[in-house]
Amino acid sequence: MPELGRAALVVTLGLSTYALVAGAAAAYLGRRRLALSAQNALVAAFFSTLVASGVLLSALLRHDFSFTYVARTTSAALPTGYTISAFWGGQKRTLLLWLLVLTGFGALAVRLNRGWARDLIVWVVPVFGAVAVFFSFLVVAVASPFAVQPAPADGAGMTPSLQNPYMLAHPPLLYLGYVGLTVPFAFAIAALLSGRTDERWLIATRRWTLVAWTALGIGQLLGAHWAYVEVGWGGYYAWDPVENAALMPWLAATAFLHSVMIQEKRGMLRVWNVLLVMLAFSLSLFGTFLTRSGVVNSIHSFTQSSIGPWFLAFIALTVAVSLALLFRRLPQLRSPTRLESPVSREAAFLYNNLLLLALCLTILWGVVYPLLSEAVRGEAVVLGRSYFDFFLRVFGLPLLLLMGIGPLIAWRKASLRSLVTTFRWPTAVALATGVVLLLLGAGSSVPGLVTYTFAAFVAATIVMEFARGTRARKALGAATWPGAFHSLISRNRRRYGGYVVHAAIVLLAIGIAGSSAFDTVAEAKLRPGESMDVGKYTLAYRSLDERQVENATEIRATLGVSRGDRDLGTLEAGKNAYTIEQQVSNEVGIRSDRLTGEDLFVIAEQIDPDGAVYFRVFVKPLVNLIWIAGLVFVLGSAIALWPDAREQRRLVARAREVGVPATR
């Protein structure tokens, strides 16, 4: 069936081109039926891409090795779940996934907003059409996922490290995030094209940005956990360009989610918000380019890559057109209000934005520098971990502190006296935490100690905000304390959902500081019967076993674990030898302490034929807070995303007052 897949993608290309051309003509000439027809083309493009995706998925599940990509990335013995995950495992299918999600999001965004922002939507359709034309052109003409070959007896199999349950969710979530950022971009460009620079483009895209941002955040955390349990080097984030590719648009989107509040509350930062949306979208394209063009390995593999130059040209075109439109509309985007005081909530949000952007651009420079140095000097100069860690501390620690300060300062301006009153308790909690930790020996890492202290400050402000708010709601007539708490959150989901997300970032910061600044590592070559000490743990190497599973041979060393006189059971670490792929992977052993959040992490680095094993062991305090932070992050995002009936009524009333049909 590759013919059907190819034909479906050609149909998608035709429909996307129609959405672009007819949509632009309809918007420019003010033709209603043509505009509706272009909207329908976008919906139809989603369904034709769905057909193409169905053909590929079917080929994967049938192990049809006449499809070149099926043969290259799967094998007959590969479990079904991982066979499905091959759908988003490689370059060509990733592009298809991009296109599928793009057309789906485009159709949905148009559908949801066409009632109340119809005049804006007619300009949104051609923007979506333009992006869809690019991706459909790539999968039709440059990197078709439907290339065929004489079918071999079996496929080459999948890279062992990708054979992990996290791969079922991590890449799709990242792509939901990347593509989700197209929605705010399309609305921002539509607002610039049409000159309708009122707040509606912000209102229409706020939730989409939040969805994309949440998906990117969770996708990255799942990726970090995958690296932790699967890659087997003892960490969860290596500042790898592919990891940074997802972090950069997430940071830009984080800045936008904060600065959008300043525009909503004070009517300021209109140009800045459009710029941030453009940056987030361009970085999401750049992220896909980084991961899929081969440029990460070498500048030479980029020039040989079929999609790399196309991507670079599209990014350049996107940036140039976006900036030209922005300059054209600058007079309309002038803010009616100005910053009244450097000590105000909007000022704090502005500092937050500058720090987020500085961190984002520093990471971008760290990613781009090796490529530039290779292009200019012929030798790639890689900026190592110390570069990224340094700037994470320089920009990240003030950001953490601002997270506690910003929400507690008044809009417009705050007096010094008021600041002292507001922050006395959080400051006292932070100082007490710092002193206690210093006495407990946390002074061995100054950045770690500062992180804990700032985290305590932010946590205290969050608790205080919830406590004060609930008390105020109770005083305003809520019958019970749980009722007051519920009323507090439901009346301002974005604010209190935001606080929950801040709590997640606090947990994340504590987890990162604990596991990186205060970890312990030990290495030893042991024979069965020998033992080693690491931190408070003792590990006794008991035996080495080999067993056969569906698609690999597992070799496992069993270690007895004890702490002091207490027996903590056993732990297994070893390697998997994948027969078809002819590759070997590290399979680490992890023992998590649920009470303290600490991990004992064992890598069997080298296994000798005589049974001796070279072990590398880490003790990582508080590392599990990072994964718990992910759950809290989802909770906070869900609260903020939950439909707000009051806000909806307000928007409907406003739309009716102007005369726009409000059937959102």
Added chain:
Amino acid sequence: MTEAALIFAALLAIACVVVVALPFLKEPEPESDSLDEFDEGERRRLELLESRDRSLAALKELEFDHRTGTISDDDYRTLVGPLRREVASALQALERAASVQPPSDDGEGRPPAGRS
């Protein structure tokens, strides 16, 4: 398999063409084919409504933050006056705009133009 695939592909293409042509098939000769556009007065009104809602929301938030203790009495007294004046001037501007551009018969501004 190839023939079946090609037939299915042709059906897909025909279905897509029909979907795209649907607005023209449903309304071959419409009374009006022009898009609903805001005129200058409506755009101005939308901006004023946004400004009014922004001021009202800010005032409401200030009241609540004062009640919770997040905003001190001093800061509240400094901020509440200008905010109230902003709300009042936004409402006055809306009234002025309404008197310049009277609403349509149903009293809700321009009649809704929900065609689709």
